[in-house]
Amino acid sequence: MNYFSSPVLNASLLTCLVVVLFLGAGCGESPDRSAAAPVDAESVDLLFHNGQILIVDDAFSIHSVLAVSDGKVVASGGEELLDHYRARKTVDLSGQMLMPGFVDSHTHISGDARRYIDLTDVSSIVEIQSLVRDKAALLGSGEWITGYGWSEDELAEQRKPTRYDLDDAAPDNPVVLTRAGAHSAVASSLALRAANIDADTPDPEGGVIERGATGEPNGIVRERHGLILQLVPPATEAELRRSLAVNLNSLLAKGITSITDAQKTPQDYRRWQSVYAERALPLPRAKLQFEWDDPAAIKTLMREVGDGDDWLAIGPIKIFVDGGFTGPAAYTLKPYRDMPEYRGYLNMAQSKLVKQINEIHDAGLQMGIHAIGDAAIALVVDTLTETLQRNPRQDHRHYLNHFSMRPPQQTMVKMAEQNIHITQQPNFTYTLEGRYAANLDGWRLAHNNPLRSPMDAGITVALSSDILPIGPMVGLYAATTRKGMSGKVYGPDEAITIEEALRGYTLTSAFLNFDEDIKGSLEPGKYADMIVLPADILTVSEEELMALDVIQTYLQGELVYER
């Protein structure tokens, strides 16, 4: 069912007509106002008034009235606008805040298999065990159990789960649970056995099999846990579509009305197409990024779907340059703290990286390049600069994703000159505090996920949440306070204002997608994709900001989520 032609809406319009015809009043909560509008008043679908409406235009205007028609913003201004418009429905915001929906320019959303457990909110190993036990009972013995999202930093036991914890919970099921950040996983004994991993197995290239005192694997596999995950039978297509729709829909409750998914394939795109065509639930707008593994498949899909539409389209090409600090694998200029020989590594040979960047640019495509360590960032910027000098292109909008370390100043100057942008996850400062502190020190630790310095260098910086966790409030909190989970402040000189952070999470993220003319602010002509907040996000306390709930979410002027 297409919810934009839903019977609910038609019914409410009908009721509205009845009220107007028989009672002589307008609709909505302020019939007197509408009735008072002059006969030559322009008619619109919706009028929001008596609110604090963040437009997120150049002046960061705050208005009290917003008019919407045909799913788009018509105008905004003060209460006097109520005299210029006659609305089918008038909404009294009662002083609450209305702002553009969040545009999350880097995240990962998938459909989940029935065997999957969401571990993003678990707070103890005991809780993980109970979830695994329940899943084993549901699926029966022998079935694989998977999951994602645990982090030892958030577990009451303050350690990683082991194979023995999993064996206790589900002795008859192979279990593999991926850590938050997806750079490692813990596997049960049955899962390790299925992957032929035992005390005699050497560490795979680029990965680590953690071992206990006796040399037996303890269940944790870092960076190469794919060796186990590849053994998990695939979910059915129907299972995945149903779950994808549910997971996408759940973003609306977080106020996210648009996403860029950073790691998909042309095959995934077809699944998303069917989910958007079926539209069993309201869905946010989405762009999908593909890696350059199979350029022919990407080009075929691009010919077929062209620019997509304003709901679903192909995003920039992704290149995966280095790993993160969980491995740890981020590629750094100087050695890691306490590891004098170790600087992480490139995810692909440098020659291949250079070739890909040139190939994708020359194909006329945009790139969103994953680079975390300062050496990875500097290398990508140097390469892109040479590429752009050889084959200049106006408005390429290539950008770096993550930008988790502050690179040399000269790298940031080049980025500003070449219009190489960033989408960054300030929430990493909060959630990955433990990883950064373990691997970085001094100035490098303080300037993790820098925001002020790249902005001051003249770089366009968008914000996003990735999956640690998905949801903008932690990012807004960390961007403005620079606080980690422990409350410790990292490099306060890298903090930005809440206004800057909100712009990064809306209009600038839309800009990275070439979508600044249709979304990201509430300026006339743009889609009325917006959210209502219970408090003034510009002035709430730090604690309130972190816990701020979205009350309502609108897509094209239609209420699609209400708390």
Ligand SMILES: [Zn+2]
């Ligand atoms: Zn990511």
